[in-house]
Amino acid sequence: MKKSNFAILMAMVMASGPFAVDAYLPGIPTMAEFLGTGIDAVATTVSFYIFGMALGQLIGGPMADKFDKRNLIIIGLLLYAASSLVIATATSLAVIQIARVFQAIGGGFSIVCIAPLVRMRETGNEAAKLFSLIALIMVIAPAIAPTIGALILLVGNWQTIFYFTAAYSVFVALLVWRSLPKSPVTTQPAAVAVHKRYLEVMKNKTAMRYLAVQACGYSVMMVFVTNSSLIYQHHFGLSEQMFGLVFAANTLVNVAVNRLNSYLLNSIPASKLLQIAILIQAVFVAALIVLTATDAPVSVYVLGIMGAVGMLGAIPPNSNSLFISQYSENTGAASALLGSAQFVAASLAGGLSTLMYNGTLWPPVLTMTALVVLSNLFLPRAASSKLQTA
Template identity: 40%
Template structure:
């Protein structure tokens, strides 16, 4: 059964979820300026993007057990305040080493805080309702990376780069205050033999297919974001303005698929839609392979393949999250942490490998995207089959978690 979730709580969860994408993208325009002020190579400052992704994955692994043992509210607030502290200290750094160090603190806080989002949804909803909520939050979250670079650029027009991190500190502190008021109190999970802990999550074999689907579906998105400048600017020689337009086309596609997914959830199960959207992503991958093989220098041949592949994530993430989380009740915090950590870890690893092997060729990027989709679709098919064979068991888990 599902409980009613107030709009104020949904907006809070979306804000927490959007904080990390905003932290990653808002200071991108300032990276060359920061490098100049610190007297280091631009690439060394750009490393902070990877540092954040890794730190956030670790933060989620830390925050998961805390969320189950101490409750969602105190864990989320603590993570947000840690993020705020890291952001504030980053604004005052005078060396690259300190920038890296406080970036780790910021990322750990972001990871600890975000664990509470899927866990809170799982506390209140399962199945189609959970998928709808994940879809709505994902839609709001996607606005952050879309507007974050613009916000950073606007700040740089009138202020120094330090104020970008002051803004992140302020936003996190405000979200923390809101969480203190809006977040419902949850009872800490009692430690029982055989329950809780990452081992218990991994032992739930029926959920692992959906974990694979989430991680490798996200890897497609991360690979595109990492290698898009190589594909569009270096390979096809497009202008910065056209690159922005092509990037926005993917965001629009994600929003359209996201809203379509919400509509279709009235009729279809999340696992069915997950397979459908992964199939759509696979079709996009086939378009990429075909277009680049036939006309490797024709930009408009390959753009539809990228848009289809990336837009499909608007339906993949919400449904895979709902399918995975439905198997976990009292240890939803740990399950959420593992889901996030594996997602970011696989996404960062695949995208980094594609970037390192890329050079001047788009084939490593395309192969990484299509290969990840194939693995994700395989995981979803296996997960859906096991789910259909064990529906009664799933319902028992759902009912037990509501008690």
């Protein structure tokens, strides 16, 4: 399978996550009205999804080492589709929250297979380039998802958005079934217990630091996503359609950073580029503190968000490749641990920011500040980032 076709297909699999998280964001106010609850309560469904994604990857990771990854991706996408239909027909917040967990578990089964499949094809900076290409294509999904959701709301309701996500996942499952070749399973004895696989993965201290860096960097974005409706619609009073356009503006920086990162990988190590991206993200989050304190208008505030979130064009591709390159075995378990860690961290960070909600922008901004500080503290020194196999 050609590298470009493989990257597109993997990006489409990964895009199921952004569609599940971002497409319904413009509809959160109407969901809250339909369910008879507050916007902040409906916003918790983002954290439920993120938690389920972590759980799905923890379960799916060892399965990816033992079974055909293509079949696991298809099973995950079909579970995702079924859960989307449950959400679309639900009439209570509790049912939606539970269904969101199962929807995310299905997504986790699929997404956890991507890094091992990349690891089978490339290593080092070449792996980072492939991750960067996947990320470039995949970034279209979170960019257009809120806009698609807003357009759907013009002709339908919030339930229609989840019918759309169900149809999308079934379509991608069919593409995977037709296009992705079966993958060989690990030669490691299947008798190795799941917890021993994870313990073996966790012995690599350098990899664990990259895991923490990615978890914190990704959580910065998810704190914004969780609070995006509160920020742009409730605080700044933007319409559903304008919300979709402003949300999509994050892609401009994301794509530019992604392409620049891919180009620089030809001459600069991924570890150095990761360090630079995290520092720049910290600068933009510091700017958000100033903008919040001065009650800046949305036209300026969106620039700070674009910079902080846009750095995700470089952080995951580099940290993911540096992390997975530490392993030659147990890549499924390693990928699961990385994915689950970032989603658990994002779930906790997003949930904490909504729990602290007080009608101002300070809870999400202060949460993002703590995360970028931790990212810089966890970042390994370049000298200690050499390949270690486990």
